[in-house]
Amino acid sequence: MSSPNGHFVSVQKVTKRFGELEVLKQVDLDVAEHNVVCLIGASGSGKSTLLRCINLLEKVDEGSIVVDGQPITHGKVDVNALRRKIGIVFQAYNLFPHMTVLQNVTLGPRKVRGLDRAKARSAALELLRSIGLDDKADEYPDRLSGGQQQRVAIARALAMEPKLLLLDEVTSALDPQLVAEVLNLVRSLTEFGMTMIIATHEMSFAREVSDKVCFLDNGVICEQGAPAQIFSDPQQPRTREFLARIIEAGRM
Amino acid sequence: MIRVLAVLAVAAALVAVPAASARQAAPPTLTPGQLTVGLDPPAVGFQVGTLRGNNVINPRGFEIDLAKAIAKKLGIPSTKIKWLHVPFATLFRPGAKPFDFAFEESTITVARSRVVNFSAPYFNANQGVLLKKGATAPHSLADLKQMTLCAQSATTGLDYVQHKLHASSVQIYNSTSAAFSALQVGRCDAFVMDVPIIASQKKTKPSAYGPVAGQIVTNEKYGAVLAKGSKLTPFVSSAIKALTKDETIGKLQQKWFAINVSKIPVLK
Amino acid sequence: MHRVLHAFTNPFAFRQALPDIWSGFLINVHMMVIAEALVLVLALLIAIVRGLPGRGSKPLRGLAILYTDFFRGTPLTIVAYACILGLPGLGYGFLKNASSEALGVVALTVVYTAYVTEVYRAGIESVHGSQRMAARSLGLSYLQALRYVVLPQAIRRVIPPLLNDFIGLQKDTAIIGAIGVTEAAAQGTNFANSYFNYTGYFVGAVFFVYLTIPLARFTDHIIREREQRERAAGG
Numbered sequence: 001m002s003s004p005n006g007h008f009v010s011v012q013k014v015t016k017r018f019g020e021l022e023v024l025k026q027v028d029l030d031v032a033e034h035n036v037v038c039l040i041g042a043s044g045s046g047k048s049t050l051l052r053c054i055n056l057l058e059k060v061d062e063g064s065i066v067v068d069g070q071p072i073t074h075g076k077v078d079v080n081a082l083r084r085k086i087g088i089v090f091q092a093y094n095l096f097p098h099m100t101v102l103q104n105v106t107l108g109p110r111k112v113r114g115l116d117r118a119k120a121r122s123a124a125l126e127l128l129r130s131i132g133l134d135d136k137a138d139e140y141p142d143r144l145s146g147g148q149q150q151r152v153a154i155a156r157a158l159a160m161e162p163k164l165l166l167l168d169e170v171t172s173a174l175d176p177q178l179v180a181e182v183l184n185l186v187r188s189l190t191e192f193g194m195t196m197i198i199a200t201h202e203m204s205f206a207r208e209v210s211d212k213v214c215f216l217d218n219g220v221i222c223e224q225g226a227p228a229q230i231f232s233d234p235q236q237p238r239t240r241e242f243l244a245r246i247i248e249a250g251r252m
Numbered sequence: 253m254i255r256v257l258a259v260l261a262v263a264a265a266l267v268a269v270p271a272a273s274a275r276q277a278a279p280p281t282l283t284p285g286q287l288t289v290g291l292d293p294p295a296v297g298f299q300v301g302t303l304r305g306n307n308v309i310n311p312r313g314f315e316i317d318l319a320k321a322i323a324k325k326l327g328i329p330s331t332k333i334k335w336l337h338v339p340f341a342t343l344f345r346p347g348a349k350p351f352d353f354a355f356e357e358s359t360i361t362v363a364r365s366r367v368v369n370f371s372a373p374y375f376n377a378n379q380g381v382l383l384k385k386g387a388t389a390p391h392s393l394a395d396l397k398q399m400t401l402c403a404q405s406a407t408t409g410l411d412y413v414q415h416k417l418h419a420s421s422v423q424i425y426n427s428t429s430a431a432f433s434a435l436q437v438g439r440c441d442a443f444v445m446d447v448p449i450i451a452s453q454k455k456t457k458p459s460a461y462g463p464v465a466g467q468i469v470t471n472e473k474y475g476a477v478l479a480k481g482s483k484l485t486p487f488v489s490s491a492i493k494a495l496t497k498d499e500t501i502g503k504l505q506q507k508w509f510a511i512n513v514s515k516i517p518v519l520k
Numbered sequence: 521m522h523r524v525l526h527a528f529t530n531p532f533a534f535r536q537a538l539p540d541i542w543s544g545f546l547i548n549v550h551m552m553v554i555a556e557a558l559v560l561v562l563a564l565l566i567a568i569v570r571g572l573p574g575r576g577s578k579p580l581r582g583l584a585i586l587y588t589d590f591f592r593g594t595p596l597t598i599v600a601y602a603c604i605l606g607l608p609g610l611g612y613g614f615l616k617n618a619s620s621e622a623l624g625v626v627a628l629t630v631v632y633t634a635y636v637t638e639v640y641r642a643g644i645e646s647v648h649g650s651q652r653m654a655a656r657s658l659g660l661s662y663l664q665a666l667r668y669v670v671l672p673q674a675i676r677r678v679i680p681p682l683l684n685d686f687i688g689l690q691k692d693t694a695i696i697g698a699i700g701v702t703e704a705a706a707q708g709t710n711f712a713n714s715y716f717n718y719t720g721y722f723v724g725a726v727f728f729v730y731l732t733i734p735l736a737r738f739t740d741h742i743i744r745e746r747e748q749r750e751r752a753a754g755g
Contacts (some may be wrong), residue, residue: 040563055657057653057656058655077546079656080659080660080661082654083657083658083659084658084659086657087657088654088657090650090653090654091651093648093650093651093654094650094654095654096651096654096655096668096669096673097673098672098673100674107658107660107668107669108658108659108660111660111664111668112658112659112664113659114659142749153654156658157657157658160658162658265750338699341709341713344713344716345716346716363714363716366716367716392610393678402700405706405710405713406709407707407714410710410713411714414572414710415714422702423700423702424621424700424706424709425698425699425700425708426698426699426701430601430605430699430700433605434604434605434699436609437605437606437608438608438616438698439605439608439620440700457625
């Protein structure tokens with residue numbers, strides 16, 4: 001089910017402050033179901049904050065957000081129920097270090113979705129197999145590489161069968177040679193039709209997989225549009241500046 | 253000429269002798285001309301006072317009056333007495349003392365005499381038994397042995413219940429006040445302590461405790477405590493003997509203890 | 521020097537004092553085991569209350585703060601006297617009949633819970649915020665996230681200070697000896713007052729040390745193990 005204007009996620013005039021600092025200023029964003037939207041911009045531009053507002057890890061100060069037809073910024077909201085529908089993967093400190101990979105993946109299904117131990121276990125192993133990490137099921141996270149850990153984190157989010165997946169710069173903390181395996185997994189998810197909002201510095205990847213790209217600059221969506229248009233023919237000067245710096249740094 | 257010399261010699265001798273004996277009679281106190289007395293209040297009737305740091309302010313009681321009387325005999329005015337707080341538990345440890353003598357209702361025992369000096373006795377006492385409210389009165393020592401007893405650390409009362417009575421249930425408290433409090437809230441059935449102390453306490457706070465159940469004949473005698481080998485000991489002892497003889501002590505006892513201890517039944 | 525050794529470590533007095541000091545020591549052990557079990561549970565509850573979010577739980581959080589401030593600031597001796605000589609005087613039957621040892625355990629529990637609450641709190645706060653965020657993002661409730669993700673990590677981290685507080689508790693059981701419970705230290709004093717020899721204290725000390733050494737070594741082992749794991753993971 002989608003909101004009145006037909007989008008799965010509808011962010012309208014959202015403002016978020018941390019003390020005196022306005023991190024998001026009147027942000028508007030629509031994400032259609034099965035679409036992939038990439039958020040690009042410098043660090044501190046508000047990408048992470050925006051993602052966290054969508055799953056209510058942060059409360060908005062002004063504006064409204066509607067997810068799957070349900071307003072989440074006003075009225076009585078069952079936060080835990082909302083979060084069951086939305087998966088999120090962070091840049092770091094994702095996995096629970098005191099649990100094995102398998103336990104990490106089955107925690108949500110068992111305690112939140114109420115699956116029994118056997119069902120949760122087989123579903124988790126299936127998921128891990130599909131990403132090629134079932135042999136690591138009984139390992140602790142500290143034995144895995146950064147890339148493997150992030151892939152497990154994505155699997156953990158997927159185990160909850162979410163309708164929306166938020167990825168917050170999931171490759172930014174990885175060694176370059178480990179980035180590819182994670183991007184491959186994300187790519188396969190986009191091909192699968194998962195609705196996703198991805199904050200990323202990986203411009204080539206963003207260009208490749210997204211239906212829409214949004215450039216955030218100091219808490220404002222400076223420009224948004226189809227990837228081809230944004231990357232080849234940016235309209236706003238700030239967008240051009242940002243992309244020029246990226247190209248200069250050899251990251252595109 | 254010789255007659256004049258003889259008279260002069262006799263006169264000189266007559267002057268010299270009192271002077272010499274006066275010099276000889278100066279008591280060897282810690283601070284010359286001052287008397288330092290150790291106390292550990294409160295013990296109703298014997299001594300009460302306010303504790304301020306290491307000192308006792310406004311002390312009053314039988315032992316205070318006795319100390320003043322002894323000071324007088326030693327030629328020290330009562331304004332020159334320093335009242336020091338000396339916890340009872342520290343009294344019988346071997347070594348030097350910070351006081352000239354201490355009055356703390358201390359029973360003279362052989363074991364204690366090995367580590368401290370005692371003066372001549374100034375008070376006779378037995379042990380007494382004070383009951384908590386609602387306790388069943390013991391009719392004999394055998395009954396007493398079965399009861400839960402309170403006693404104070406390092407006292408002859410504790411020594412009695414542990415080593416002579418062989419009571420099975422004894423609670424030891426570090427101070428007299430703590431033991432009386434324990435009895436008052438019913439931690440134990442009875443408190444075994446010197447009879448004048450418990451009788452006076454009962455008289456002062458009759459509703460806090462049960463009756464004085466009886467006394468146990470132990471024929472204890474209190475003496476002032478001095479450091480082992482203290483040269484002041486003969487001075488204090490002779491003063492006490494003199495005060496006993498001239499009935500000063502008897503009168504002080506009557507003044508401070510209006511209890512006829514002989515009326516308390518003896519437990520056998 | 522010779523006199524000090526004789527006064528504190530006389531072998532004949534050692535043997536003489538042994539049975540009484542041992543029977544007293546069993547009381548210390550009894551008190552410490554019960555108190556520690558209570559402390560570990562109660563302190564965790566109060567630490568959780570202390571961290572509850574939301575305006576509604578403000579009075580509860582305030583009470584928790586008041587409790588820990590008060591009992592961390594008050595000497596155990598005062599609390600012990602208040603419990604053993606004060607509580608029975610309140611007039612409630614169950615308090616009047618409670619043994620001094622039980623009331624001593626109450627005093628130890630009440631004071632040490634205050635300390636251990638802060639230890640748990642430090643542990644909880646040391647767990648990276650992202651962990652709770654990741655757990656909540658799966659749809660786990662605040663308490664579920666605490667139970668499955670935060671607390672297991674927090675408690676593992678504070679095992680050394682928890683063990684240290686336990687060792688402190690073991691030794692502080694001796695304070696109860698001043699108020700009618702004839703544990704090891706009180707027995708030592710009794711021995712000293714009867715025989716003018718302090719070897720009884722030495723016997724008591726030997727028992728306590730014998731108990732705490734394995735715990736201290738165990739603490740060291742846990743710390744070393746954690747360091748090794750962190751070093752391996754960091755690479």
